[in-house]
Amino acid sequence: MQNASDEDIHFRKVTKSEILLITLIVLLSIAAILWKWSGDSKTSKQAGTVAVHQGGKVLEKVGLEKDKIIVLPNGEMKIEVKESKVRVAWSDCPKQLCVKTGWIKTTGEVIACVPNKILIEIEATDSLALDAVVR
Numbered sequence: 152m153q154n155a156s157d158e159d160i161h162f163r164k165v166t167k168s169e170i171l172l173i174t175l176i177v178l179l180s181i182a183a184i185l186w187k188w189s190g191d192s193k194t195s196k197q198a199g200t201v202a203v204h205q206g207g208k209v210l211e212k213v214g215l216e217k218d219k220i221i222v223l224p225n226g227e228m229k230i231e232v233k234e235s236k237v238r239v240a241w242s243d244c245p246k247q248l249c250v251k252t253g254w255i256k257t258t259g260e261v262i263a264c265v266p267n268k269i270l271i272e273i274e275a276t277d278s279l280a281l282d283a284v285v286r
Contacts, residue, residue: 199214199215199258199274199275199276200212200213200214200273200274200276201213201214201215201232201237201271201272201273202271202272202274203221203223203269203270203271204269204270204271205223205267205268205269210223210224212274213232215232215235216235217232218232218233218234219232220232220240223267223269227242227243227267227269228241228242228243228244228249228264228267228269229241229242230271235256236254236255236256237254237255237256237262237271237273238250238254238262239252239262239264239271243267244266244267245266248265249262249263249264249267249269249271255271255273257273258274258275259273260272260273
């Protein structure tokens with residue numbers, strides 16, 4: 152019986168195509184990370200608006216550039232706008248999922264409170280912002 156140190160360990164040589172493939176994967180990964188970061192910085196620079204909907208009607212629209220506390224008319228929810236982000240600070244709903252959602256800051260993100268029929272959405276300030284184009 153031989154020890155592990157006595158055994159010959161054979162390594163095969165890495166081919167040029169394998170090195171090229173590994174390099175390509177690493178470069179694409181780095182490019183994807185940089186692209187994602189550049190997209191986040193662009194959206195955080197644009198101050199959009201927050202639209203608060205209840206039952207399909209817009210209750211209030213507020214710009215993200217100003218800090219503000221929005222208390223809904225029936226007092227069922229307190230919404231906080233601070234540093235170009237939005238969150239539900241307090242709600243009287245049972246499971247508190249809207250509060251647990253936390254801060255949102257990117258155009259298109261939403262916070263929904265089903266028991267209170269509230270939808271909080273960040274909208275783009277420019278009307279040219281598109282989600283997708285279908286032909």
